[in-house]
Amino acid sequence: MKILLAEDDLISRRILEAILGKWNYDVISVTNGNDAVDKLLEKNAPLLVLLDWVMPDKDGVEVCRIIREKETTSPPYIILLTSKREKKDVAKGLDSGADDYIIKPYDENELRARLNVGCRMIELQNALAEKEKFQGVLEMAGAVCHEINQPLMTITGYSEFLLQGISEDNPQFNALHEIYVQGHRLGNITKQLMEITTYKTKRYLQREIVDIDQASQKKPENQEPNSKE
Numbered sequence: 475m476k477i478l479l480a481e482d483d484l485i486s487r488r489i490l491e492a493i494l495g496k497w498n499y500d501v502i503s504v505t506n507g508n509d510a511v512d513k514l515l516e517k518n519a520p521l522l523v524l525l526d527w528v529m530p531d532k533d534g535v536e537v538c539r540i541i542r543e544k545e546t547t548s549p550p551y552i553i554l555l556t557s558k559r560e561k562k563d564v565a566k567g568l569d570s571g572a573d574d575y576i577i578k579p580y581d582e583n584e585l586r587a588r589l590n591v592g593c594r595m596i597e598l599q600n601a602l603a604e605k606e607k608f609q610g611v612l613e614m615a616g617a618v619c620h621e622i623n624q625p626l627m628t629i630t631g632y633s634e635f636l637l638q639g640i641s642e643d644n645p646q647f648n649a650l651h652e653i654y655v656q657g658h659r660l661g662n663i664t665k666q667l668m669e670i671t672t673y674k675t676k677r678y679l680q681r682e683i684v685d686i687d688q689a690s691q692k693k694p695e696n697q698e699p700n701s702k703e
């Protein structure tokens with residue numbers, strides 16, 4: 475996972491870069507608040523941030539406030555790193571928009587544990603965002619299905635009616651029968667889409683798509699027209 479490290483002290487920055495690299499983080503380092511803001515406003519910016527409070531240009535608290543004012547569907551998880559120990563300072567840092575707070579000198583085990591919490595929160599946030607995106611698509615699909623059901627019923631109804639009037643050896647029979655079968659197949663799909671109550675996915679061509687069969691309340695029906703006696 476990418477992590478933004480904002481630390482102006484060279485020695486502290488190098489130590490943290492080594493530690494984070496050892497933990498398999500992809501580290502992006504900056505030395506001042508302005509650069510931290512710029513990096514966090516870029517496309518595909520790091521979602522995990524380790525931010526020193528005292529830095530040139532803008533301090534960590536200012537960076538937090540600026541980033542929290544920006545509307546985004548993927549806000550970063552920000553951990554302030556500082557030597558300030560007073561409770562009022564902790565409150566100020568958290569009120570500015572920081573998600574967590576670590577006091578220097580930090581313990582490596584504590585730092586790793588807090589970063590792990592950040593990673594879990596980001597994963598949960600991403601999962602919820604993905605679910606909301608799919609839910610929006612499904613709601614739109616449901617509205618479309620509602621609109622096409624009436625003409626679809628007309629097609630299947632007329633095809634069934636025509637099938638009753640011709641014999642199976644008629645050259646048009648197979649074509650009409652296929653129209654009827656595929657019309658009902660499409661109808662079953664639209665019904666399932668409108669009956670989706672849970673979020674289920676399945677693998678398809680190296681990606682995940684909504685599993686209609688598992689997500690909807692009812693299973694597709696195999697319906698054949700009444701055969702001509």
